Amino acid sequence: MEEQSLGQRLHIDFPLFFGILVLCIIGLVVIYSAGGQDMNLVYRQAVKLLIALVGMVIIAQLPPAEIARWSIGLYLFGIVLLILVIFYGDVGKGAQRWLDLKIFRFQPSEIMKLSVPMMVAFYLADKSLPPPFTRVIAACVLITIPVLLIAKQPDLGTALLVATAGFSVLFIAGISWRLLTIMGGFAAAGAPLLWYFMHDYQKRRVLTFLNPENDPLGAGYHTIQSKIAIGSGGFYGKGWLNGTQSHLEFLPERSTDFIFAVFCEEFGMLGVLFLLCIYLFIISRGLYIAINAQHTFGRLLASGLTLTFFVYIFVNMGMVTGQLPVVGVPLPLVSHGGTSMVTLMIGFGIIMAIHTHRRFLSF
Amino acid sequence: MAKELTLKDQDHESSLVARRVYISAFIILLLIIMIISRIFYLTVLQHDHYSTLSQSNRVKITPIPPIRGLIYSRDGVILAENKPTFSLGVVPEQIDDIDETIGQLKEIVSIEDSDIERFKKALKKKRRFENIPLRLNLNKEEVALFAVNRHRFYGVDVVAGLNRFYPLGEKLVHTIGYVARIDEDDIKQLDESNYSGTTHIGKLGIEKSYESLLHGDVGYQQVEVNNKGRVIRVLDRTAPKPGENIHLTIDLSLQQIAIDALENRRGAIVAMDPRNGDVLTFVSSPGYDPNKFVNGIDSKSYNLLLASKDKPLINRVIQGKYPPGSTVKPFMGLVGLENGVRVNADESWCPGWFSLKGHQHRYRDWKKQGHGHTNLHKAIMQSCDVYFYTLAYELGIDRIYEGMSRFGFGQITGIDISGETKALMPSREWKRNALGQAWYPGETLILGIGQGYALATPLQLAKATATLANKGHIIRPRLVSSTSNSITNEVNALPNHSVNKVSLSNSAYWDDVITSMKDVVHGIGGTAWRSGLNAEYNFAGKTGTAQVIGIAQDKEYKKEEIAEEFQDHALFIAFAPVESPRIAIAIIVENGGGGSKTAAPIARKMFDHFMNNRDLINKG
Numbered sequence: 001m002e003e004q005s006l007g008q009r010l011h012i013d014f015p016l017f018f019g020i021l022v023l024c025i026i027g028l029v030v031i032y033s034a035g036g037q038d039m040n041l042v043y044r045q046a047v048k049l050l051i052a053l054v055g056m057v058i059i060a061q062l063p064p065a066e067i068a069r070w071s072i073g074l075y076l077f078g079i080v081l082l083i084l085v086i087f088y089g090d091v092g093k094g095a096q097r098w099l100d101l102k103i104f105r106f107q108p109s110e111i112m113k114l115s116v117p118m119m120v121a122f123y124l125a126d127k128s129l130p131p132p133f134t135r136v137i138a139a140c141v142l143i144t145i146p147v148l149l150i151a152k153q154p155d156l157g158t159a160l161l162v163a164t165a166g167f168s169v170l171f172i173a174g175i176s177w178r179l180l181t182i183m184g185g186f187a188a189a190g191a192p193l194l195w196y197f198m199h200d201y202q203k204r205r206v207l208t209f210l211n212p213e214n215d216p217l218g219a220g221y222h223t224i225q226s227k228i229a230i231g232s233g234g235f236y237g238k239g240w241l242n243g244t245q246s247h248l249e250f251l252p253e254r255s256t257d258f259i260f261a262v263f264c265e266e267f268g269m270l271g272v273l274f275l276l277c278i279y280l281f282i283i284s285r286g287l288y289i290a291i292n293a294q295h296t297f298g299r300l301l302a303s304g305l306t307l308t309f310f311v312y313i314f315v316n317m318g319m320v321t322g323q324l325p326v327v328g329v330p331l332p333l334v335s336h337g338g339t340s341m342v343t344l345m346i347g348f349g350i351i352m353a354i355h356t357h358r359r360f361l362s363f
Numbered sequence: 364m365a366k367e368l369t370l371k372d373q374d375h376e377s378s379l380v381a382r383r384v385y386i387s388a389f390i391i392l393l394l395i396i397m398i399i400s401r402i403f404y405l406t407v408l409q410h411d412h413y414s415t416l417s418q419s420n421r422v423k424i425t426p427i428p429p430i431r432g433l434i435y436s437r438d439g440v441i442l443a444e445n446k447p448t449f450s451l452g453v454v455p456e457q458i459d460d461i462d463e464t465i466g467q468l469k470e471i472v473s474i475e476d477s478d479i480e481r482f483k484k485a486l487k488k489k490r491r492f493e494n495i496p497l498r499l500n501l502n503k504e505e506v507a508l509f510a511v512n513r514h515r516f517y518g519v520d521v522v523a524g525l526n527r528f529y530p531l532g533e534k535l536v537h538t539i540g541y542v543a544r545i546d547e548d549d550i551k552q553l554d555e556s557n558y559s560g561t562t563h564i565g566k567l568g569i570e571k572s573y574e575s576l577l578h579g580d581v582g583y584q585q586v587e588v589n590n591k592g593r594v595i596r597v598l599d600r601t602a603p604k605p606g607e608n609i610h611l612t613i614d615l616s617l618q619q620i621a622i623d624a625l626e627n628r629r630g631a632i633v634a635m636d637p638r639n640g641d642v643l644t645f646v647s648s649p650g651y652d653p654n655k656f657v658n659g660i661d662s663k664s665y666n667l668l669l670a671s672k673d674k675p676l677i678n679r680v681i682q683g684k685y686p687p688g689s690t691v692k693p694f695m696g697l698v699g700l701e702n703g704v705r706v707n708a709d710e711s712w713c714p715g716w717f718s719l720k721g722h723q724h725r726y727r728d729w730k731k732q733g734h735g736h737t738n739l740h741k742a743i744m745q746s747c748d749v750y751f752y753t754l755a756y757e758l759g760i761d762r763i764y765e766g767m768s769r770f771g772f773g774q775i776t777g778i779d780i781s782g783e784t785k786a787l788m789p790s791r792e793w794k795r796n797a798l799g800q801a802w803y804p805g806e807t808l809i810l811g812i813g814q815g816y817a818l819a820t821p822l823q824l825a826k827a828t829a830t831l832a833n834k835g836h837i838i839r840p841r842l843v844s845s846t847s848n849s850i851t852n853e854v855n856a857l858p859n860h861s862v863n864k865v866s867l868s869n870s871a872y873w874d875d876v877i878t879s880m881k882d883v884v885h886g887i888g889g890t891a892w893r894s895g896l897n898a899e900y901n902f903a904g905k906t907g908t909a910q911v912i913g914i915a916q917d918k919e920y921k922k923e924e925i926a927e928e929f930q931d932h933a934l935f936i937a938f939a940p941v942e943s944p945r946i947a948i949a950i951i952v953e954n955g956g957g958g959s960k961t962a963a964p965i966a967r968k969m970f971d972h973f974m975n976n977r978d979l980i981n982k983g
Contacts, residue, residue: 036456038459040459128376129375129376129379129380130379168387171383171387172380172383172384172387173380173383174379174380174382174383199551200551200552204555227405227413228413228416228417229417230402230405230406230413231405231406231409231410231412231413231414231416231417232410232413232414232416232417233406234406234407234410234414235406235407235410244417245417264402264405264406268406269402269403269406269407272399272402272406273399276395276398276399280395283388283391284388287384287387287388290380290384291377291380291381291384296376296377296380299376299377299380300380303380303383303384303387307387307391310391310394314394314398317398318398321398321401321402321405323401
């Protein structure tokens with residue numbers, strides 16, 4: 001057996017770590033500009049980043065078998081918290097998502113972003129793959145319960161991410177194409193049903209998404225302004241700190257969900273290509289780790305978490321560029337905000353754990 | 364099954380997963396290409412278009428809230444108006460340290476802790492680029508002081524606005540209601556675009572039910588801003604469409620007479636025009652000051668209102684549930700006549716009490732020695748209980764329920780403000796569902812004199828009285844007669860709704876009962892004869908005295924010995940003039956004692972005023 005590398009001993013995957021660090025730095029740079037050159041905002045974000053990074057490293061120390069053992073407990077805990085939110089949750093911007101723990105407020109739905117793929121991976125890894133029909137159905141139920149609870153809050157963005165996390169594990173586990181087609185068919189048929197259950201403001205967002213010019217002062221405002229910011233940036237961008245749209249305060253939520261528009265305005269298409277390269281690098285590394293994992297649980301979870309990470313990126317960029325409805329998904333590791341970042345970093349911690357705890361037989 | 368068979372094929376699994384990962388990677392690549400092409404489309408192909416837009420994006424669109432419509436009384440007095448006010452607004456994202464800024468502002472204008480508390484609450488809910496009021500109602504000195512210091516406070520500004528004001532305060536609060544700041548619940552329901560500049564919304568009464576008319580439509584203005592976001596000039600303006608003015612049916616002078624006559628006691632007075640349903644008087648006493656609610660009442664004052672024994676927050680006219688007492692007798696009489704149980708001349712013997720066959724319990728008449736031989740006319744005029752015990756017993760609960768429901772007892776009146784209760788007209792079915800018990804005959808008896816389970820709101824009584832005055836023609840009560848455009852003053856009269864008709868097999872029944880009611884006030888021995896003395900017109904009425912507590916068998920109670928809150932409610936229903944009724948009234952004085960002594964004189968005062976000014980009123 002070869003000597004354990006530094007990374008193996010510290011349980012840190014350096015390529016992944018490097019990619020994440022670059023993203024975080026990009027994030028701080030853009031937040032400084034988007035926040036009106038407010039160093040306070042940058043400091044606050046840096047502190048959150050640091051906490052999240054420490055959390056990632058700590059999680060990476062756990063052997064994957066240990067993580068697998070937590071799956072059921074964490075899943076049930078998350079469900080209980082989601083139910084508690086329904087009864088005791090704090091209301092913010094018309095939705096009930098927060099649980100006030102006196103010291104800090106937090107969103108139980110964040111736990112689900114991790115525990116749903118963990119639970120599904122744990123459940124499916126138990127028997128041989130591909131899963132038979134009954135086990136696919138059982139996995140779907142495991143995914144749907146928390147998704148419905150989160151959608152009820154209502155938080156469509158998170159519900160969507162949790163659902164993707166669960167279903168991507170299911171997809172990787174080798175669910176048959178035929179079943180996939182049938183489920184897709186059901187989902188398409190269920191869309192009108194979903195419409196029926198949506199809140200007015202959510203319906204309005206979807207309608208406005210289809211035609212933003214209809215409501216320039218209301219829901220369409222976000223999309224119109226972010227398209228102007230992106231388009232006016234051009235290929236090379238207006239340069240750092242020179243984005244007029246964001247600085248003239250036309251662009252709402254510019255340091256959180258719409259930070260990508262600020263990035264585009266200031267760094268242009270060239271910057272976007274660079275950013276996408278970093279993202280692609282992280283995603284390839286995640287998938288590489290997934291393929292090379294030694295246990296089915298690790299393979300499923302690592303790929304599930306990586307795919308979810310991509311969906312974050314895709315949904316956020318889609319909504320900022322006006323191709324998807326505005327659902328409130330941040331740009332991962334770049335947007336300002338604490339909760340989602342901690343969850344993401346813990347996810348990467350798990351991926352690192354899967355990679356760095358491998359055992360090699362010596363011949 | 365052999366264990367080996369369930370062993371997992373690791374190689375097979377890892378290649379299956381790998382295959383799926385490659386497929387995912389392929390899909391990811393496709394989607395990334397999609398994003399890139401979209402970005403390419405926006406930044407390169409559409410660059411010129413968006414560049415131009417971005418140049419002209421020094422132009423901001425801001426909403427201009429419409430001016431809320433005014434509310435007038437029938438006699439043209441303004442009841443709800445908009446007063447100019449100045450407040451101190453803060454845009455959070457333009458400020459580094461909000462606490463420090465507040466500290467500095469405190470040196471210039473007074474800022475209470477309650478202001479800061481309210482501000483911090485709003486801070487959590489609103490978006491950071493929105494203007495959030497910190498101090499409301501600045502006086503002129505404070506405005507001037509801030510203007511001098513304005514350069515020190517980037518992100519803070521004086522915001523001019525209009526504040527809803529109710530000059531009559533508590534006199535009409537239960538009718539008009541009030542507006543208050545838009546809250547989370549409102550946001551869910553309203554059209555956010557149209558309310559983008561609006562801070563207040565109708566919460567109660569007319570302000571609530573006519574919200575969409577009063578509010579109007581939002582306008583927009585395009586403003587040019589400098590590189591700090593301050594407005595430099597207005598480029599284009601789409602004027603808002605102001606809300607409609609609303610004209611109430613309330614006759615303020617009559618309302619005042621009623622309030623004065625009630626002498627601050629708890630109770631309710633409704634007067635309506637039986638011809639069109641116009642509510643002329645709508646008194647629920649005590650009231651409270653609606654102006655306190657407009658910008659948020661502090662919790663101490665609110666708790667005082669909530670805890671008050673007089674329950675000022677309850678709208679007694681539509682939410683007060685009272686035993687109607689003897690005021691049901693005219694209607695009960697009509698139900699008896701219509702069902703053929705009695706004819707007008709049929710007599711009952713009243714010894715002062717009534718007992719069911721085989722029962723010991725004596726149902727007593729208010730007159731201990733009894734009324735002797737009593738027909739319907741005498742029974743209504745002198746309010747004989749025994750006559751109505753026997754009538755109710757012979758009718759039975761089912762026919763009573765059916766008949767009384769036709770007069771609107773136990774039903775929503777349909778007045779144009781919300782919050783109305785149905786009160787209760789009991790039936791066999793109701794008792795089975797609500798209490799899980801069968802109906803007892805004794806309960807039918809006391810229903811005959813409006814006691815027991817029966818409950819009615821003052822408005823239900825007024826509507827029933829109007830129906831009686833109309834000889835069956837049912838009209839829905841209304842508080843708004845017309846709206847007018849606040850720019851053109853063009854008046855738009857609202858139609859009144861004739862709902863239905865109580866048709867009787869013999870229309871002479873109406874006259875039988877109305878004549879009896881006329882003799883309640885004008886006849887010798889009528890229960891309210893004092894109130895009818897020397898009237899220049901004829902009116903018809905019926906007194907009622909509703910027991911608040913039960914009295915044990917063979918006991919009498921002395922008024923002085925009973926605490927005020929357990930004394931009887933005084934009721935009176937009436938309409939005038941008998942020949943062609945123009946006004947129908949229902950009066951309830953809580954714990955006021957007898958209806959003839961306390962309630963009927965109030966009606967007389969109102970009728971005197973109304974009849975003497977009727978020319979004026981008909982014009983108005």
